[in-house]
Amino acid sequence: MNRPIYLDYAATTPVDPRVVGKMMPWLFDNFGNPASRSHAFGWAAEEAVELAREQVAALVGADPRSIVWTSGATESNNLAIKGAMQFHAGRGKHVVTVKTEHKSVLDTVRELERAGCDVTVLDVQENGLLDLEAFRAALRPDTVIASVMFVNNETGVIQDIAALGAICREKGVLFHVDGAQATGKVPFSLDELPVDMMSLSAHKTYGPKGIGALYVSRKPRVRIDAIIHGGGHERGMRSGTLATHQIIGMGEAYWLARDSMGSENERIRSLRDRLMNGLMTLDQVFVNGDLEQRVPHNLNLSFNFVEGESLLMGMKDVAVSSGSACTSASLEPSYVLRAMGRSDELAHSSIRFSIGRFTTQQEVDTVIEKVSAAVNKLRELSPLWDMHNEGIDLASVQWASH
């Protein structure tokens, strides 16, 4: 069987074969525990882990000593927000975030709310971007931390991290950024950005799953409580035996990203534009999210009058994601698109295409053909499409909701 064409790089990426090659020796040959100080097995592992720390730090422009290994961005988000709220409990109990954040941020602040914290979750504008003045107004004297994602996972929209961070510094509020979708896609340097903590993930950037990091600034020095306790690894911020092979994989993946980011992004941008131009020849197709402030890897489109899950069925040989309720566990359409003011209808009709390192032009052309055929077929089946063509405004119809 032919494998489907993979256009879901924002969900996860294949581990680059060069990364796999670097990881392998650390499973059997060099299996030591990096925390073992008494023999060569441990010393070799520790050296490799520290090299990987430098590689990760190099991509994000940070001091290697500010990188704390975790199991992934979800854990990093939990550690940053819960750790800061706990450590700075004496300073206040208010936390600010945004409606379009990843669930690992939103559910974390909900949990803090249950524990007695005050939570402000800000709206975004129609293009998915945060209004800087609304953000400034939300920061209070008792605000401990604000958490804003760098690049949105559904729309690829890039928030103005430099401006948001500057506002936080001015107000004396800690600033945490979920950078899982930004690494290798947006060039930035944490030495220059006013960011106190940043969550990082390996598997969105051609590294292995199950490994990530939290950048915790040293200048200015940011202090947080640990949420996982044990052997005191990672300067007490995250206990647990280091996953040597995973860490080495993340280091190599970030090193490759640093090397190839410039040319790779240009190639991906031209593929994305080709896909967009090909699909926008269809009637009633809308781009979700700002097209300028956006990583080139992402194209999120709503195909009006076509339901997302049925569209996925019609393009069986293409692997993508949909904001349709039917494809989510919650049976709610994409909360990210809803927060941007998109109607439920358009959220149900949305497809996220995300392009990556191994996407070819031929694959893009095939996808344009398959999606166009499926959309046309489903519109022939759609009573809404008929009504639209008869000039009926669907918003004026009294629907019996169920």
Added chain:
Amino acid sequence: MAYSDKVLDHYDNPRNVGGYSNQDEDVGTGMVGAPACGDVMKLQIKVGADGIIEDAKFKTYGCGSAIASSSLVTEWVKGKTLDEALAIKNTEIAEELALPPVKIHCSILAEDAIKAAVADYRTKQTAANTAVEAA
């Protein structure tokens, strides 16, 4: 999610796609669901002078299971009296298509579509009879 072969078959080869004019007196139209919920079914039945459903057509906006449920229903109501059609239960539709629990609402919607189409037809007939009597 894995779809049953029958859902895939109805999705790939939907039966009786189309529609009749809403003005036809022998046609009953049922439109159920809402775009905001992600599914809208339009079912039309054409009823003969003998009270038997001669033909049925559908159009559906919704997931594959919704499309399959409405396609199946157009096959099932054909040749039935209105009361027989009303006796079709959503559980039978769900069973025939092997719908998973999260898709049961698609079969409920299909049952509702039959009810709405029959009700529309009966309303039209009553109105027509009243008009005849009045004349």
